[in-house]
Amino acid sequence: INATATLTTASKSLGTVIIDGSGITVPLGDAFNQALISGHYDINLTQGTLDTANYTVTANRFISSNTNTRTVNLGSSTVTLYSGSATGAWNCTTATNLTVNAGTSSISLAGAPLKFFRGGGRTYYILNNTRFIPSAPLTIRDSNTFNYITCSATGNHTLNIFQGSTQTVTNFTYTPSADASVILTNGDTVTGTSSISKSSGTVTVSRFIIKNMIGTGGATWNANDSVDLGNNTGWNFTAAPARYWVGGTDTWDTTAGSKWAPSSGGAGGASVPAAVTPVYFDNNSGANTV
Numbered sequence: 001i002n003a004t005a006t007l008t009t010a011s012k013s014l015g016t017v018i019i020d021g022s023g024i025t026v027p028l029g030d031a032f033n034q035a036l037i038s039g040h041y042d043i044n045l046t047q048g049t050l051d052t053a054n055y056t057v058t059a060n061r062f063i064s065s066n067t068n069t070r071t072v073n074l075g076s077s078t079v080t081l082y083s084g085s086a087t088g089a090w091n092c093t094t095a096t097n098l099t100v101n102a103g104t105s106s107i108s109l110a111g112a113p114l115k116f117f118r119g120g121g122r123t124y125y126i127l128n129n130t131r132f133i134p135s136a137p138l139t140i141r142d143s144n145t146f147n148y149i150t151c152s153a154t155g156n157h158t159l160n161i162f163q164g165s166t167q168t169v170t171n172f173t174y175t176p177s178a179d180a181s182v183i184l185t186n187g188d189t190v191t192g193t194s195s196i197s198k199s200s201g202t203v204t205v206s207r208f209i210i211k212n213m214i215g216t217g218g219a220t221w222n223a224n225d226s227v228d229l230g231n232n233t234g235w236n237f238t239a240a241p242a243r244y245w246v247g248g249t250d251t252w253d254t255t256a257g258s259k260w261a262p263s264s265g266g267a268g269g270a271s272v273p274a275a276v277t278p279v280y281f282d283n284n285s286g287a288n289t290v
Helices: none
Strands: 017-027 042-051 057-059 061-063 070-073 078-081 098-101 106-109 115-118 123-129 138-141 145-151 157-161 166-173 182-185 194-197 202-206 208-210 213-216 220-224 235-237 243-245
Touching: 042 057, 061 078, 106 115, 157 194
Parallel strands: 017 042, 042 061, 042 070, 057 078, 070 098, 078 106, 106 123, 115 138, 123 145, 138 157, 145 166, 157 182, 166 194, 182 208, 194 213, 202 220, 220 235
Antiparallel strands: none
8 A cells, every 4th residue: 555545354364565655644434454375464554544433443464663653543443463474473673764653552462383473672562472471482572662561361471671771661460370480581590680660569470480581660569379490579469279189199380279288197188289380299299199
């Protein structure tokens, strides 16, 4: 599209859409749907203005990585992106002359095997991880600002705040399900750090495994029932309560039953241990075929 025009899909699924016109404006006329296939169709904003006009957007990738003058107006849209490419479901790596008007929009990442958000150092409203897969970490690159970083999925997951970057948040509501945990790291298994910053208040996370991460900005950062893997600063860690097997010969699964106790030989019925929970088998565990 190289001239001002309204983009209306009429419930059709489109392929790649390229907006490339100096000074043009392309508003959506209805909900945008892109064919979600392995060809990685894109919404590519090369120059001009894309206005989502508060409509929902379902696509593989949004790309606007160049030095042309361009603007994306997100309003109150929910943008759901499915690409699992390392180039990024949202790719604004080169953000020179890019304006992002985030409004109250939500950008939801639902791809696999990877989920990369390359924000270009801009300000966003909600970044939502909607798909937890242990082998599909969410990696946030560049130093961005968010009103919310959140998740609306269940299961174990890794959140990488990329090496050397700082993510500034108003709200960090990244909560795993009761039997799961989140690994929070900088994506580097050995050295270096990244930061997550909030200016004031208290942020409390639970069942996190944290490494190479600085909690900063003036807020208090609490990690309850969590594990400190080292090279962290600014966090207050509280270890998860231990679980003792008292189920004798039984199956270790997601059903609590009477198999777990909070103390050796104690009464069963405690919750199933998560990945952060110390687990013990001892003389009070009963027959030990598990």
